Amino acid sequence: MTQDVAVLGAGMHPWGKWGRSFVEYGTVAARAALADAGVGWSDIGSVVGADTVRGGYPGYVAGATFAKALGWQGARVASVYAACASGAQAIAAARAQILAGLADVVLVVGADAAPKGFFRPAGGDRPDDPDWLRFRLLGATNPTYFGLYARRRMAVHGDTPEDFALVKVKNAAMGALNPYARYRKRVTAEEVAASAVVADPLRLLDICATSDGAAALVLSSMDFARRLGAARPVRIRAVSTVTPNFPNTVLDLPDIATDSAVAVEPTGETFRASIARAAFEEAGLGPEDLSLAEVYDLSTALELQWYEDLRLCGEGEGAKLLREGATAPGGRIPVNASGGLASFGEAVPAQAIAQVCELTWQLRGTAGERQIAGARVGITANQGLFGHGSSVVAVR
Amino acid sequence: MPHTRTPAVAGWFDGEGDGFRLLGTRCSACASVHFPREDLHCRNPHCTGGPLEEVPLSRSGRIWSYTDSRYRPPSPYVSNPELPWEPYALIAVELEAERIVVLGQTAPGITVADLTVGMEVEVVPGVLDEDAETAWTTWHWRPTGVTV
Ligand SMILES: [Zn+2]
Numbered sequence: 162m163t164q165d166v167a168v169l170g171a172g173m174h175p176w177g178k179w180g181r182s183f184v185e186y187g188t189v190a191a192r193a194a195l196a197d198a199g200v201g202w203s204d205i206g207s208v209v210g211a212d213t214v215r216g217g218y219p220g221y222v223a224g225a226t227f228a229k230a231l232g233w234q235g236a237r238v239a240s241v242y243a244a245c246a247s248g249a250q251a252i253a254a255a256r257a258q259i260l261a262g263l264a265d266v267v268l269v270v271g272a273d274a275a276p277k278g279f280f281r282p283a284g285g286d287r288p289d290d291p292d293w294l295r296f297r298l299l300g301a302t303n304p305t306y307f308g309l310y311a312r313r314r315m316a317v318h319g320d321t322p323e324d325f326a327l328v329k330v331k332n333a334a335m336g337a338l339n340p341y342a343r344y345r346k347r348v349t350a351e352e353v354a355a356s357a358v359v360a361d362p363l364r365l366l367d368i369c370a371t372s373d374g375a376a377a378l379v380l381s382s383m384d385f386a387r388r389l390g391a392a393r394p395v396r397i398r399a400v401s402t403v404t405p406n407f408p409n410t411v412l413d414l415p416d417i418a419t420d421s422a423v424a425v426e427p428t429g430e431t432f433r434a435s436i437a438r439a440a441f442e443e444a445g446l447g448p449e450d451l452s453l454a455e456v457y458d459l460s461t462a463l464e465l466q467w468y469e470d471l472r473l474c475g476e477g478e479g480a481k482l483l484r485e486g487a488t489a490p491g492g493r494i495p496v497n498a499s500g501g502l503a504s505f506g507e508a509v510p511a512q513a514i515a516q517v518c519e520l521t522w523q524l525r526g527t528a529g530e531r532q533i534a535g536a537r538v539g540i541t542a543n544q545g546l547f548g549h550g551s552s553v554v555a556v557r
Numbered sequence: 558m559p560h561t562r563t564p565a566v567a568g569w570f571d572g573e574g575d576g577f578r579l580l581g582t583r584c585s586a587c588a589s590v591h592f593p594r595e596d597l598h599c600r601n602p603h604c605t606g607g608p609l610e611e612v613p614l615s616r617s618g619r620i621w622s623y624t625d626s627r628y629r630p631p632s633p634y635v636s637n638p639e640l641p642w643e644p645y646a647l648i649a650v651e652l653e654a655e656r657i658v659v660l661g662q663t664a665p666g667i668t669v670a671d672l673t674v675g676m677e678v679e680v681v682p683g684v685l686d687e688d689a690e691t692a693w694t695t696w697h698w699r700p701t702g703v704t705v
Contacts, residue, residue, distance in 0.1 A: 234611040281631035288566060293633055294593075298565055298685065298695060299647060299662060300630035308624030309660075316622070347698035360624045361646075361669045407602050408589075412621070412649050412658050417593060422656035424601050534588055 162392040162541035163443065165396035166259045167386035168555065169379040170198025174272070176343040176374030176505045180289065183213050183220065186375035187272030188230045190511075198379035199389065205379070206264035207237035209255045211247035211271030211510035214283060217383060225272045225508065237264055245457070246402065247271060248513030249377070249553060255380050264387040265463065271510035272375030279303065280371065280507075292415040292546065298376040299417065301430050303459065304368050306414045308360030311462035318477040320465065322362050324484070326353035328461035331489050332497050336504020338530040341515075343372050344504045353461075367461040372506030395524045397517070399443035399554040402442030405432040414546050433470040436550035437542055440473075444554035448472040451494055452536040453523055455516040457543040458501040467494065467542050473526050516541035517553050524557035565685045568594055571613075575660040577682045578613035579659065579696055585610055590655040614659070617679040618652040619703055623663075624671045635686045635693075644668075648698045650678055664699035677701040 172193025174186040187210070195202055208231075210223025218506050219226040237258070243250040247273040255267035279302045287293040295301040312319040321408040333348035348366060356365040386394045405413075408420035410427045410477040430438070441447055448471055456467035465479030474482040482488055488496040499505070499519040502512065520539035536557070543551040564570065569592075570579050581592035584599035586607030591600060592614060599606045629636055629646040636642070646663040663672075664681055683697035 274613075279628075281630050282633070286633070291593075294566065297629060297633040297635075299660060300626055300634035300636075300645070301647060302626065302628075302630050303658065305624055305626060305647055309622040309647070312624055313622035313674065322701060358627050360626060362624075407600060408656075410656075410658070417660050419658040420600065421590040421592075424584070424589040425603060 164258050164260055164266070165383060165398055167381045167383055167391060167394035167396055168517070168521045169200060169266070169381050169386060169389065169391060169394060170194040170256050170386070171521040172197055172377045173341045173515060173518055174375040175341050176372045176508060179373045181274065183216050183272040183274045183375070184226055184230050186274070186373060187223070187227050187377070190272060190309065190375035190377040191227055191231060191268055191270045192378045194352045194377035200266060200379055202231050205236050205266055205268045207239070207255065207258050207267040209251045209267060209269050210240045211251040211514065212240050212242040213273045213510050214242070215276065216274060223270070243549040243551070245509055246543055246549035247510040248515070248550035249288070249400060249403055249543060249551035250549070252378065252380070252397070252514065252517060252553060253402050256397060256400055259380060259382050266379060266381040268377065268379055269514060270375070270377040271514045273510050274373045275371035275508055277371065291417065295415045295417055302360070303414060304360040304363060305388050306412070307368060307393035307460035307463060308363050309412060310466060311363050311460060312361070314462055314465065318422035318480065319482060320462065320480045322354070323350065324465065324480040325363070325367050326350040326460040327483055328464045329353050329503055331483070332458060332503035335490065335498050335531055336500025339500045339504060342500045342504040343370070343374070343506050363460055363462065369459050369502035372507065372508050374508035374511050374515070376511045376518050378514060378517060379507035393557065395521045395555055395557050397553060398446070398556050401439045401440035401443065401550055401552040403436055403550040404440045404548050406435060413548070430547070431470065432550065433466065433544060436544065436552045437471045437540070439550065440540060440554050446538060446554060450538045451540055453498055453520070453539045454494060454496045455499060455501070455519050455534045455539065455541045456496055458497060458503050459507070461503070462497065464501070471540065471542060486529040490531070490533060498528065498531050498533050504552035512549050513541065513543045516543065517555060520553070520555040524555055561690060562692045562694050565695045570696050573664060573682065577680060578616060579680055580611055581614050581655070582609040583612045590614070593657055606690045615652045615654050618650040619679055620672060620674050620678060621649040621651045621658045622674060623669060624646045625669050646672065648672065648678060650698055661696050661698045664697040665703060667699060669701070671700060
């Protein structure tokens with residue numbers, strides 16, 4: 162177990178399609194997190210930006226870009242890219258600096274202005290890039306992979322499209338209560354069933370949209386928090402940033418094939434499950450300790466998969482857990498009280514940070530109408546393209 | 558009519574008709590099979606590495622899962638925006654001997670309604686797209702014994 166770091170502040174820019182620069186979104190979220198922390202920008206010792214890959218050159222140097230927008234003040238700086246896990250790796254970098262004594266208080270920012278429609282690789286002919294190849298050779302968009310996972314669950318576990326739709330119904334009901342969510346309207350199972358098929362068996366309302374948005378955190382050492390008068394801050398206890406283990410036997414984005422299991426017998430633990438296990442081990446906590454979870458519902462079916470990977474239930478029992486109401490507010494382990502990506506959409510560098518913002522508000526007891534009563538321990542789960550794991554455990 | 562047939566990607570498949578095969582590489586030290594081909598180093602972390610040899614993959618396997626693409630994918634997928642979008646199915650196929658799952662488009666005319674998880678499929682040559690000079694060739698999966 163490592164030492165805790167304090168979450169002093171959390172902030173977001175509302176998600177949606179605003180048509181403005183990611184720098185603007187990130188700066189708004191950063192100022193909100195600083196105000197929430199009661200820390201001045203000039204007191205920040207380090208800024209870590211999660212990179213967006215759009216927006217040209219500044220997108221790749223996010224840390225310095227946000228620092229410039231907030232006003233150069235000489236802070237240490239870093240920028241990280243890990244696709245959808247970028248935000249978690251930014252948090253990990255900030256935490257490592259704090260625990261190493263390199264900085265007392267660190268600002269973490271992720272922001273994106275997402276394109277309309279499918280995500281696609283950057284331009285140019287790059288036949289040595291697996292992400293480029295899967296589009297060029299197969300036209301395999303992200304929803305293609307979500308469709309493969311969903312169909313596999315139907316074949317192996319007996320899940321139904323109606324089960325998947327219930328995930329959307331649950332998350333939309335929570336998103337309707339979240340002022341930062343892009344979609345703030347309840348959705349019915351009938352509306353999911355009536356939406357167009359995108360990648361069989363998944364429909365438009367089973368799959369998360371792309372959005373603009375931003376999220377930011379102010380993290381500090383426990384000593385700094387004490388000096389600031391924050392006696393009982395929300396604390397980050399674990400950040401899992403693991404890679405898969407060979408052979409990775411589940412076809413994952415953006416791969417065209419799995420590893421071969423000819424030479425090394427698979428352990429039976431999938432990559433997603435290993436992400437959660439690493440977080441639990443580092444935190445010294447288990448699924449039975451959780452009050453709530455924020456998981457990466459790129460698709461409704463994928464949320465059910467996370468239930469099993471987080472060991473909230475046994476393998477194949479995700480749909481049963483959902484149907485019992487265990488993952489709804491008031492249930493044993495509410496999942497995606499924020500409304501999830503179903504309500505936010507994807508703003509890639511921001512979303513893993515946004516998950517921790519939600520945990521922070523829930524653990525403080527300030528989540529308003531979405532509040533999960535008595536929340537004490539929360540986990541986030543997320544996965545980035547190319548084999549980036551991401552899970553954060555926060556406690557109060 | 559295009560007059561040359563060129564693989565859409567070099568070195569991933571070869572042959573014609575029943576002799577068509579996906580090509581991977583096999584590590585001579587640990588027997589791991591790599592597809593797409595790995596020509597530098599074996600990716601088994603426990604393997605000290607040995608020469609990587611080109612091997613044809615099994616011609617048939619079983620469906621691990623499948624889906625389709627009801628909306629036109631963005632570039633670098635090539636499609637004619639002047640024509641209405643025709644969805645195609647994609648299959649992830651488990652090859653028993655190699656213990657690997659390989660994704661691919663289905664042969665034209667095969668839809669998700671024709672597929673089930675566990676069904677046997679075989680690899681066949683296909684065309685990804687074509688222009689006036691060139692047909693860019695690829696691999697397709699097709700339920701075994703089906704001819705379209
Ligand atoms: Zn080897």
